Amino acid sequence: MQKQLYSEEEVIEQLRDPAKQRQAFTWVVDFYAEKLYWQIRRMVLDHDDANDILQNTFMKAWENIDYFRGDAKLSTWLYKIAFNECMTFLAHQRALNNVSIDDADSPMLEHLRGDVYFDGDETQLKLQQAVLSLPEKQRAVFNMKYYDDMKYEDMSEILGTSVGALKASYHFAVKKVSDFLTKDI
């Protein structure tokens, strides 16, 4: 099924049929994989880590697809799994690197500087440094709104936070990032 013809109702119906489930899931992967990849990549920065997390996300979705009732949108459900996988990964990284939550951005930034799959100039690097300085959940809010222009209502379902709190969080995130970008000027 081509991406532009993707119909969530039809896909959910086919996911419930064991004979058509795998094909329907292929459509889901085809439609959401790239979007999810970039969301994950912006959180963890490294391509290999993002790829692993993406694989885990779809593996968990596949294992639990029979329990998906359709109460929420499929995208919300997938984003929620991806977000939780990111949080788990970042917590694990902090523990491995033995860094505090306040200082967790330093190893990631150093890794980004030497990353062959990072093609940004100094300003882009500074933006990433600014975003890394945000707490992890606020970073997710910033990425979802800034890069994907996600609706606050959808974000609320994914992150389990009220719309008002998300709006405030994004507002302060933009302020922090802006201050960071201009502090040496």
Add this chain to the structure above:
Amino acid sequence: MNSRDQEILNQLEELKKKNPFKVPDGYLENLTDNIMNCLPEKVPVQEPKVTLYDKISPWLYLAAAFIGIVLLLKGVASLDISSKSGSNKADGIRSEVIQSGKSSDEEYLEYLEDRYTSYAMAEVRTNYE
């Protein structure tokens, strides 16, 4: 909003347009296949056949348990009645012995002999009549 803030927002908008993150060649084109190839095949779970016995057996067990409880209670009740009537007789005899002031076994036997004699005399009288 002052001009400096607007300038920063404009800068952020410009930065958003260029994606500094790269991927290996062909990664995104093969993404779906790579993900699907890692997903295991699901084996359809065969639902077990439910027989008539499976449906009624819980009720059969319940009925058997109920009958068992009823029989047990009846048995306990009948034992209780017979032990009460026996103990009443023994209590009556012992109280008579105690009231007579005699408490030894010999006195108890003497008492039984007297009682038996009165029953025997009553029987003899009946036979002659």
